[in-house]
Amino acid sequence: MRTARLAKEIDPAITTVGICWTLRTMPEAVMDQAPDLDIYIRHEYEVVTPHIISSIASGTDLGGISGIAYRSDRRINATNDAAPLDDYDSLPLPAYDLLPSLEPYFVTAPAGKPFTILYTSKGCPFRCSFCTVAGTAWKPRSADRIVEEMRYLKERYHLRTASFFDETFTLDRKRVARVCEALMTEELEINWYCNTRAHLVDREMLALMKRAGCRGISYGIESGSQRILDSCEKSLKVEQARKAITWAKEAGIKTFCSFIFGLPGEDWDSVKETLTFVKETLPTSAQFNVAVPYPGTRLYRETMGEGAESADFRKLYQDSAVIGTEALPPDDLDRARKLAYRSLYLNLRWWTSNLGHVIRNPEDLDLALRYAIKIADNYLVHGMKHAH
Ligand code: SF4
Structure with missing residues (x-):
């Protein structure tokens, strides 16, 4: 959360995204207590993250992305559960090259x-x-x-x-x-x-x-x-x-x-x-x-x-x-x-x-x-x- 705050101090337009499996059943409480977090990915990170990136890149609404909570007009919205990944082998290797x-x-x-x-x-x-x-x-x-x-x-x-x-x-x-x-x-x-x-x-x-x-x-x-x-x-x-x-x-x-x-x-x-x-x-x-x-x-x-x-x-x-x-x-x-x-x-x-x-x-x-x-x-x- 401190990192999210630092990011916002540098540039409030930076989108901050965080995960926490343990608290995934209480997204409102998490968002409420993490004022510098824009998007909380509750679960199924591998499935959900590409959609978030596409949405941020294209400026479209986050409401259609399952498995997250986010802020919009000062309100916290939690979306429905995301479908789990079916085929783990379908993912590319992690981008270690970065x-x-x-x-x-x-x-x-x-x-x-x-x-x-x-x-x-x-x-x-x-x-x-x-x-x-x-x-x-x-x-x-x-x-x-x-x-x-x-x-x-x-x-x-x-x-x-x-x-x-x-x-x-x-x-x-x-x-x-x-x-x-x-x-x-x-x-x-x-x-x-x-x-x-x-x-x-x-x-x-x-x-x-x-x-x-x-x-x-x-x-x-x-x-x-x-x-x-x-x-x-x-x-x-x-x-x-x-x-x-x-x-x-x-x-x-x-x-x-x-x-x-x-x-x-x-x-x-x-x-x-x-x-x-x-x-x-x-x-x-x-x-x-x-x-x-x-x-x-x-x-x-x-x-x-x-x-x-x-x-x-x-x-x-x-x-x-x-x-x-x-x-x-x-x-x-x-x-x-x-x-x-x-x-x-x-x-x-x-x-x-x-x-x-x-x-x-x-x-x-x-x-x-x-x-x-x-x-x-x-x-x-x-x-x-x-x-x-
Ligand atoms: S449910 Fe599975 S991961 Fe969790 S403690 Fe039991 S054995 Fe370990």
């Missing part, structure tokens, strides 16, 4: 540069009650198209690291195998990271992914309590989660696991089950969040009430609870979160296990040192507020 270089972009460790994120699919058909993406159609790109993009990035930018931002990279096992085989055949030597569900991996797949350059995998585990996993419709067994972490470690892939405290039914017993799960499985790193009732989710409807007016979205952060459960008020959930970080940070076995990984994979030393500094900073300076 960037002079990838040099300024990296996540965490400059040693991984040149780096980019990319999507190989979008959407997730699972139904986790807290998730804003839940129940959206899975739209994959073909293995050929993914490898074409990676080849282009290697040839033109000498890409070393890619992060696949898909919610569920391994939903189609055969597609994963095709991508991995092609990356190995072409010897692209790109290290990559992905997100997926813990029940959508197996030993053989993870070993193949490692050979094809996979260095880390993020699993949304959410809880070590089966009762809590069932209450939020995670469709995951604790045992599957345990195996997914073990198999990835065996394959030499780092595991980044996220957990949520405060899902319906959470009490101190289930918190303890999560802490025990973490101590037993020792993921390479873990993110502990509190449950957030994001608009549009089942959790929102259940905790705020059907048809509730939108919550104050400026308070919806995963490091400070705004809702509690029957047994645990928000303060207790914040306490559980800190307890979880402490139980990992002060765990000698965890440090030893990560040290072992760095000894076996010295190229990760830079990343590991940065992570250790971040932990110290977070623990000692920020009171585990911004932990990752």
Whole structure:
């Protein structure tokens, strides 16, 4: 929003356009609180954006474009929902050529540069009650198209690291195998990271992914309590989660696991089950969040009430609870979160296990040192507020 304001200060005629998937069900509130934003694209960015550009270029009315909210005569208008993209492969490769270089972009460790994120699919058909993406159609790109993009990035930018931002990279096992085989055949030597569900991996797949350059995998585990996993419709067994972490470690892939405290039914017993799960499985790193009732989710409807007016979205952060459960008020959930970080940070076995990984994979030393500094900073300076 600050960028939009700056643009308007430079020239009020500049059209400012923004996206935010999380708040897509409350476009009026977004526009109301973002006075320098002219157009808010609520969803289906790939489908909607070309129409916006054409409309701005030709000076035609925005009212016929689905999936947006915009200002007109001091009023905020929200249009109907846009149709999702049917064929992801029909899109051209992103216009990387408009960037002079990838040099300024990296996540965490400059040693991984040149780096980019990319999507190989979008959407997730699972139904986790807290998730804003839940129940959206899975739209994959073909293995050929993914490898074409990676080849282009290697040839033109000498890409070393890619992060696949898909919610569920391994939903189609055969597609994963095709991508991995092609990356190995072409010897692209790109290290990559992905997100997926813990029940959508197996030993053989993870070993193949490692050979094809996979260095880390993020699993949304959410809880070590089966009762809590069932209450939020995670469709995951604790045992599957345990195996997914073990198999990835065996394959030499780092595991980044996220957990949520405060899902319906959470009490101190289930918190303890999560802490025990973490101590037993020792993921390479873990993110502990509190449950957030994001608009549009089942959790929102259940905790705020059907048809509730939108919550104050400026308070919806995963490091400070705004809702509690029957047994645990928000303060207790914040306490559980800190307890979880402490139980990992002060765990000698965890440090030893990560040290072992760095000894076996010295190229990760830079990343590991940065992570250790971040932990110290977070623990000692920020009171585990911004932990990752
Ligand atoms: S599996 Fe992940 S992305 Fe899919 S609905 Fe659940 S939390 Fe959301």
